[in-house]
Amino acid sequence: xxxxxxxxxxxxxxxxxxxxxxxxxxxxxxxxxxxxxxxxxxxxxxxxxxxxxxxxxxxxxxxxxxxxxxxxxxxxxxxxxxxxxxxxxxxxxxxxxxxxxxxxxxxxxxxxxxxxxxxxxxxxxxxxxxxxxxxxxxxxxxxxxxxxxxxxxxxxxxxxxxxxxxxxxxxxxxxxxxxxxxxxxxxxxxxxxxxxxxxxxxxxxxxxxxxxxxxxxxxxxxxxxxxxxxxxxxxxxxxxxxxxxxxxxxxxxxxxxxxxxxxxxxxxxxxxxxxxxxxxxxxxxxxxxxxxxxxxxxxxx
Amino acid sequence: xxxxxxxxxxxxxxxxxxxxxxxxxxxxxxxxxxxxxxxxxxxxxxxxxxxxxxxxxxxxxxxxxxxxxxxxxxxxxxxxxxxxxxxxxxxxxxxxxxxxxxxxxxxxxxxxxxxxxxxxxxxxxxxxxxxxxxxxxxxxxxxxxxxxxxxxxxxxxxxxxxxxxxxxxxxxxxxxxxxxxxxxxxxxxxxxxxxxxxxxxxxxxxxxxxxxxxxxxxxxxxxxxxxxxxxxxxxxxxxxxxxxxxxxxxxxxxxxxxxxxxxxxxxxxxxxxxxxxxxxxxxxxxxxxxxxxxxxxxxxxxxxxxxxxxxxxxxxxxx
Numbered sequence: 001x002x003x004x005x006x007x008x009x010x011x012x013x014x015x016x017x018x019x020x021x022x023x024x025x026x027x028x029x030x031x032x033x034x035x036x037x038x039x040x041x042x043x044x045x046x047x048x049x050x051x052x053x054x055x056x057x058x059x060x061x062x063x064x065x066x067x068x069x070x071x072x073x074x075x076x077x078x079x080x081x082x083x084x085x086x087x088x089x090x091x092x093x094x095x096x097x098x099x100x101x102x103x104x105x106x107x108x109x110x111x112x113x114x115x116x117x118x119x120x121x122x123x124x125x126x127x128x129x130x131x132x133x134x135x136x137x138x139x140x141x142x143x144x145x146x147x148x149x150x151x152x153x154x155x156x157x158x159x160x161x162x163x164x165x166x167x168x169x170x171x172x173x174x175x176x177x178x179x180x181x182x183x184x185x186x187x188x189x190x191x192x193x194x195x196x197x198x199x200x201x202x203x204x205x206x207x208x209x210x211x212x213x214x215x216x217x218x219x220x221x222x223x224x225x226x227x228x229x230x231x232x233x234x235x236x237x238x239x240x241x242x243x244x245x246x247x248x249x250x251x252x253x254x255x256x257x258x259x260x261x262x263x264x265x266x267x268x269x270x271x272x273x274x275x276x277x278x279x280x281x282x283x284x285x286x287x288x289x290x291x292x293x294x295x296x297x298x299x300x301x
Numbered sequence: 302x303x304x305x306x307x308x309x310x311x312x313x314x315x316x317x318x319x320x321x322x323x324x325x326x327x328x329x330x331x332x333x334x335x336x337x338x339x340x341x342x343x344x345x346x347x348x349x350x351x352x353x354x355x356x357x358x359x360x361x362x363x364x365x366x367x368x369x370x371x372x373x374x375x376x377x378x379x380x381x382x383x384x385x386x387x388x389x390x391x392x393x394x395x396x397x398x399x400x401x402x403x404x405x406x407x408x409x410x411x412x413x414x415x416x417x418x419x420x421x422x423x424x425x426x427x428x429x430x431x432x433x434x435x436x437x438x439x440x441x442x443x444x445x446x447x448x449x450x451x452x453x454x455x456x457x458x459x460x461x462x463x464x465x466x467x468x469x470x471x472x473x474x475x476x477x478x479x480x481x482x483x484x485x486x487x488x489x490x491x492x493x494x495x496x497x498x499x500x501x502x503x504x505x506x507x508x509x510x511x512x513x514x515x516x517x518x519x520x521x522x523x524x525x526x527x528x529x530x531x532x533x534x535x536x537x538x539x540x541x542x543x544x545x546x547x548x549x550x551x552x553x554x555x556x557x558x559x560x561x562x563x564x565x566x567x568x569x570x571x572x573x574x575x576x577x578x579x580x581x582x583x584x585x586x587x588x589x590x591x592x593x594x595x596x597x598x599x600x601x602x603x604x605x606x607x608x609x610x611x612x613x614x615x616x617x618x619x620x
Contacts, residue, residue, distance in 0.1 A: 041507045042477050151376055178423065178504050180375035180534050181575040207507045210578065249508040252537070253578050255600040265607055277582035284582075284607070285589050289614050 001087060001168040001201050003030040003053060007062035010048055014060050022048040023225045025062070030218070035195060035202040037216035037233075039209070041247040045225040046205050050171045053203060054088035055081040067168065086115075089167030093174045095158035096151065104130075104149075104157055105142035111165045122164075129160035132198075133190045152183025156190065163194075169201040170194065176211055184211075191215060209251040213237070213274055221246045234274040253280055260287075327399075328496050328528045329364035329387055334396035336382055336551075355394065356382040358551040366495070367526040369519070371539030371559075374548035375573040380532045383548065384498050387530065388418035401495060416445075419489025419497045423504040425481040426473075428488065434476070435460065435469040438487045445492075459487040463517060479510025483517065490521075496528040497521065503538060515541070536563060537577045540598035547572060559596035566595075579603050 010023040023045045030036040040046045051057040052064050055071060063072040069084055092098070101107035108129055112122045127137045133156040135141070146157050155175075162170065175191070176184040192215070194200045206212050212219060212233060219236045221229035223246040229236055236243065240258040243250045250258070253275040257267050267287045269275060337355040357379045364370055374380040385391040386398050389405040400417050403410040422428065431437035438456040447455070460466045463483040465476075473481055482502060489497055499518060503511040519541060521527045531542065539545045545562045547555040549572050555562055563569070566576055566584050583593040583603070591610065597603040 041509065042479075178501075180573060182573050183376065184575070209508070247507075247509055249512070251578065252600055253582065256579065256582075256603050259600050259604045260607055263604055263608055265604070265611060277578055277585050280582055281585040281589060284586060285591060288591060288607070288610055 001067040002032045002065075003067075003169065003201070003203065004065040005029070005049075005052070005062075006064070008049075008052065008059045008064060009061045010045075010052070010057060011060045021225060026222075026227050028220055028227060028230060030201065030203060033195065033199050033201055034217050035191075035204065035215050036218045036220060037204045037206050037212040038220050038222065039206055039212060039246075039248060040222035041207075044222040044246070046222050047173060048225075049222065050090070050173065050203060050205055053169070053171050054090050055084040056090070086165060087167055088169045088171060089162040089165055091159055091162050091170065091172045091175065093177060094155075095162075096146075096154035099146040099154060099158060102145060103143050104135075104146050107146050107157060108160045108164050111161060115165070125164045125166065126160075129164040130157075132163050132194060133157070133160045134186060135160065150183070152179050152186060155179065155183070155187065159187075159190065167200070169203065171203045171205075173205045174207065175204065176208065188215060207248075209237070209249065213251050221248065223247060234272055237275070238271060251275070253277070326365055327363045328366050328368075328401055329362070329530070330397075330399040331360060331362040331383075331386070332397040332399075334360045334383075334386060334393045334398060336379075336386060336391060337394045338382075354551060356551050357386070357393075360396075360548075360551070360553055362546065362553065364496070364528060364530065366528055367522070369522045369529045369531065369541070369543045371542035371545045372530060372532045372548060373534065373536070373539050373545055373574065375534055378548040379551040380534075380548045381500055382551075384420070384500050384530065384532050387496075387498055388420050389414050390420075416492050417495045419486075419492060419494035421482065421485045421489060421497070421499050421502055423501040425478075425485035428485050429473045429481060432472055433469075434465060434471055434473055434484060437473060437484060438491050441488055441492050455491045455493070456487075459491040462490055462521070463487045477510065479506050479513055482506060482510070482514060486517065486521075494527070496530065498530045498532070500532040501534070502531070503533075503535075534574065535577070536569070536574060536580060537598045540596050540602060547574075559598075560594055563595040563598065 005026050005028045008023055008026040012020045012022055026049065038046045038049060048057060052059060053066065058071060058073055060073060063070060066084060067087055069080065071084065099107055101110060105126055108126045109122050112125045130137045135153065135156055146154055149157065176187055179187065191202060195202060204216060216233055219230060219233050220227060221236065221243065228246050229239060229242055237250050237254045240250050240254060249255060257269060257275065260267050265287055267283050269280065269283050273279060334357055335355050336357040360383060372380040372383060382391065386393060386405065387400065389411045392406055398405040400414045403414050405414060429437055430440055435456055438459050439452045442452040442455055460469055463486050465480060465483055465487060468476060468480065473484055476484065503514050506514060515538065518529055518531060522529045531538065533539055540559050542559060544556060545559050546553055547562065554572065555568070563580065566580055570576060577598055579598050583595060583597055586593045593603070593606050597606045
């Protein structure tokens, strides 16, 4: 499912004395099946942008076409939005704060039940969604309280609740914020599987450049409500100055290469490949001169 | 943080000084502490393990004045529980926690302890109480009955220290996340604590605000001699600490300087910690014979290590 944004402007309290323009003339395309990351500092407009993706916000001017559904200020009707919200699932930041039901089964089933689906279908969806986030589906687990789970598991239950609506596109606001390594990797694995097996389009809001480098095919960097940079991560991360002009920091490896260059240590790297420790190590050895130059570096296995 | 820092008195409150003389040099003395949550719902992370094992088991730790200690561990390892025991938000099930000679098990000491140990959390909104920035900083002082002139002076100094003087008349809700976290720190600093506990202070901040927050904590530590206990699950946040203490399943499993602790990355992987890319790069380079120190986990530290190596190489070549 593709998302096409054309000359989108959004103003809060439009026409009022305290009007605040949050987005200015944004045009971008997220093709079907892609993972796109929207990056930017607090207040850059990224949350405002993604709230247009499922019709929580309507453009003040310009339009957004989601899987052929055209959303503009004039054409939007309530039934339109209902359909849009079925197709696009939105997972807010710290979604575990929205868990509320006494059992895991009830929490995940909340959305599908509102669609007035038959009990049997709801049960199937709950099972499928929990399976998709790598949680158990046995009766004992389903009957447990979501609040007795670890933070990482709670977040995956919240994600399952969105997935149970069977969205074609998933919008995620900072999906790994505050999680430890294990819980974070579990979320990443779920998202990668959803793309691979369900062909779900992902739009990710993130501060974490390592996360973005790991998951995204395309980056869109916002600053002050404007789209400043876009492209594949490897390309965007090379533009250290422009990223910093957006108030963002490139991933640590890219920062290190840029800083080393400033200090007269020109590290040569491929311009089209994402920096990884494996790619960077030989380049640094080449910059420093022959390996083993220091004499006290221990050779290990 | 462009505001110049205003020097605040480095001396401890009189009561604390008297007590600290008895207790020697230690700011925090934790002695064989075990803590079990009464029910899992009260635990900061209600994991399954918490139901079975106590959150802390036989933990002993001494923190010296002016030390910057990073408490490192994955979610549920017990690091937040330990932090909460230090300023008597929690009391040990067994064992003893002393803050500059004050025993946390003595309820009459709690006020003194909380004056001595300031605490901030991931979400500053949990501790911002007023609707105006300067009122929020003054709140703790006013509640303790300090004279108005002193409340003003201390609040002004604390706001200047964290670089928020220009925002003093604004509403906290109009500030950015990084500014609100600095406001929370100002509120703690106004009470002139001997020790600041920062529990995952950067978890909700954007990258630039994280860099600023790290700089502020280290500046307070270096320039004020403020003892800092920084709770985190990220190695790079611990890279510039004086000492790293790693917790796992409620026990201290490793401690030392960042260079010592981070030299064993495989051990840290077993402890379910995220190894930053620069750590992995350093590890690879060491295998290739390039002596990058294991604690070079920020771009600045890494590049200065590279520069040192380059100079060594030039010198070597000249001989």
